[in-house]
Amino acid sequence: SQTIHQWPATLVQPVGSPLSLECTVEGTSNPNLYWYRQAAGRGLQLLFYSVGIGQISSEVPQNLSASRPQDRQFILSSKKLLLSDSGFYLCAWSVRLAADNEQFFGPGTRLTVL
């Protein structure tokens, strides 16, 4: 069966510090991968998605970046965090080209920028 891992589970970082969140998927190959952010009491906002190694599409302009160095690894980064980067970050995967585009989510990372 497929599983998706995210770490760390929680993170408290000062403004201006760098960020690296990691997501890995097991039990599937060539997945679509996604990074979402969810602000408190708000809906999910798609940040990045990837259809293959090295292929990243950005949905919103921001100081975040994403990379996919391996098929089942997706990394979210920032060189300098802003207060507005605080939120709940979710990684998800889906089967590529599936008619039913269900997305399966990881446990999330709670980021607090102080």
Place this chain on the structure above:
Amino acid sequence: KNQVEQSPQSLIILEGKNCTLQCNYTVSPFSNLRWYKQDTGRGPVSLTIMTFSENTKSNGRYTATLDADTKQSSLHITASQLSDSASYICVVSHMDSNYQLIWGAGTKLIIKP
């Protein structure tokens, strides 16, 4: 503009009671509509999916309906349990994209004993 709006924003009901959550969307062309359940501090989990030709889908005590003409969906929860306390999110898929989903803000449901 492609949008998904949900109501109510939050709801409190007593354990054992039924409730109905609403979702209106303006996504076109429409591919499918999915309801997700998100427990606090966790990732969302899919409950049901409906395509254009389906107007009802059940998953245990959860029943979703879809009216593609009026672009409305509802999620009915029967005989609520404490474990139903969560946010319920309506998500619509756009026909032109296999990757991008239009997410509603969710309804926060609290079940009280």
